[in-house]
Amino acid sequence: MTATVIDGKAFAAKVRGQVADHVARLKEDHGITPGLAVVLVGEDPASQVYVRSKGKMTVEVGMKSVEHRLDAETSEEDLLAVVKSLNADPEIHGILVQLPLPGHLNEDLVINSIDPAKDVDGFHISNVGLLGTGQKSMVPCTPLGCLMMLRDHHESLSGLNAVVIGRSNIVGKPMAQLLLGDSCTVTIAHSRTKDIQDVVRGADVVVAAVGRPEMVTGDWIKPGATVIDVGINRINAPEKGEGKTRLVGDCDYESCAEVAGAITPVPGGVGPMTIACLLANTVTACCRANGLAEPEGLTA
Ligand SMILES: NC(=O)C1=CN([C@@H]2O[C@H](COP(=O)(O)OP(=O)(O)OC[C@H]3O[C@@H](n4cnc5c(N)ncnc54)[C@H](OP(=O)(O)O)[C@@H]3O)[C@@H](O)[C@H]2O)C=CC1
Numbered sequence: 415m416t417a418t419v420i421d422g423k424a425f426a427a428k429v430r431g432q433v434a435d436h437v438a439r440l441k442e443d444h445g446i447t448p449g450l451a452v453v454l455v456g457e458d459p460a461s462q463v464y465v466r467s468k469g470k471m472t473v474e475v476g477m478k479s480v481e482h483r484l485d486a487e488t489s490e491e492d493l494l495a496v497v498k499s500l501n502a503d504p505e506i507h508g509i510l511v512q513l514p515l516p517g518h519l520n521e522d523l524v525i526n527s528i529d530p531a532k533d534v535d536g537f538h539i540s541n542v543g544l545l546g547t548g549q550k551s552m553v554p555c556t557p558l559g560c561l562m563m564l565r566d567h568h569e570s571l572s573g574l575n576a577v578v579i580g581r582s583n584i585v586g587k588p589m590a591q592l593l594l595g596d597s598c599t600v601t602i603a604h605s606r607t608k609d610i611q612d613v614v615r616g617a618d619v620v621v622a623a624v625g626r627p628e629m630v631t632g633d634w635i636k637p638g639a640t641v642i643d644v645g646i647n648r649i650n651a652p653e654k655g656e657g658k659t660r661l662v663g664d665c666d667y668e669s670c671a672e673v674a675g676a677i678t679p680v681p682g683g684v685g686p687m688t689i690a691c692l693l694a695n696t697v698t699a700c701c702r703a704n705g706l707a708e709p710e711g712l713t714a
C-alpha cells in the first residue's frame with residue numbers, strides 16, 4: 415500500500431482563509447481587529463524563525479501582530495511585567511510566550527500568569543483543566559491541528575485505537591485528551607513504555623511527538639493506519655552539500671508510507687497547521703472577549 419499524503423500546508427492555507435474571512439467580518443461589522451502578541455526571550459535561532467513566520471501570517475489574515483523580543487538574561491520580574499501589560503491591553507486578544515524559556519525562568523509561573531482567556535497556546539492550568547473535563551477552553555494549537563486533519567480524513571474517530579507517542583504538556587497529553595473527546599481508545603506511550611513497537615502496531619491512529627528523528631519505522635505500523643508526524647528534527651544532510659541540513663519527523667517517512675493508509679509529511683504537515691490554529695485561536699479568543707459568535711469549525 416502507498417499512503418495518502420495528508421497535505422498540511424494546503425489544509426493550513428484553507429484554515430487561514432477562513433480566519434481571514436472572519437477577521438474581515440469582525441472589522442466591518444464591529445470595528446474590531448484581533449491582536450496577537452508573541453513574546454520571545456533569548457536568541458534561539460529556531461524560535462526566531464517560528465516567530466517571524468507567525469508574525470507574517472498574522473498580518474496576512476488581517477490581524478494585528480505584536481512582538482516582544484527580550485534578551486536571554488531578562489529577569490522573571492521583567493517578563494511577568496510584560497505579560498501583565500499584555501493581559502491589560504484591550505487590543506491584544508492572544509498572548510503566546512515562546513517555549514522553551516531560558517533555564518532561570520519558571521515556565522509554569524510565567525504561563526499561569528497569562529490571562530486564561532488570552533492563552534491562545536492553551537497551556538494555562540485553567541485551560542488544561544477545562545479541556546480535561548470536556549468544557550469549552552483554549553485548545554493547544556499543535557494537537558488541535560492534528561485533530562482537524564484526522565477528522566478531515568476519517569468519517570468518525572469513534573472507537574478507533576489511537577496511540578500517542580510522547581507525554582509532553584504541549585503535545586502528547588492534550589492530544590490524548592482530544593482523541594478521547596472524539597471517543598478513541600487512547601494509549602499514551604513514552605520512553606518507559608515496554609515493547610513500544612507492539613503497542614504502536616495495535617493503533618489505527620498513530621500520533622508521534624517524540625523529538626527523535628525517524629524513530630518510528632514502517633514495521634511498527636498497522637497496515638492502513640493513519641500516521642500523524644509531529645516531530646520537527648533538523649539533521650545533517652551531507653547529500654545536499656557540506657554543512658547542509660534538512661527537516662525530518664519522528665517517523666521514517668519512506669517505510670511508514672509503504673504501510674500506512676495516510677501520513678503527514680515533514681515539513682508541510684503538522685507545522686503549518688500549528689500556526690493556522692494559533693491564528694484561529696486568536697480569532698476565537700477575540701470573539702469570546704467581545705461576546706460575539708465564534709467561527710465555526712475552527713475549535714475542537
Ligand atoms: N509541528 C509542530 O508544530 C510542533 C512540533 N514539535 C516537535 O514535536 C516533537 C515533540 O515535542 P515535545 O512534545 O515538546 O517534546 P518533549 O521532549 O517535551 O517530549 C518528548 C516525549 O517523547 C518521549 N520519548 C523520548 N524518547 C522516547 C523513546 N525513545 N521512545 C518513546 N518515547 C520517547 C518522552 O518520554 P518521557 O516523558 O518518558 O521522557 C516525552 O514524553 C519535537 O520534535 C518537537 O520539535 C513540538 C511542538 C510543535
Ligand SMILES: Nc1nc(=O)c2c([nH]1)NC[C@@H]1CN(c3ccc(C(=O)N[C@@H](CCC(=O)O)C(=O)O)cc3)C=[N+]21
Binds near residue numbers: 661682
Ligand atoms: N509557546 C509555544 N507554542 C508553540 O506552539 C511552540 C513553541 N512555544 N515553541 C516551539 C514549538 C515548535 N512549533 C512549530 C510551529 C510551526 C512549525 C512549522 O511551521 N514548521 C514548518 C517548517 C518550518 C521550517 O522549514 O523550519 C513545517 O513543518 O512545514 C514548526 C514548529 C511551535 N512551537
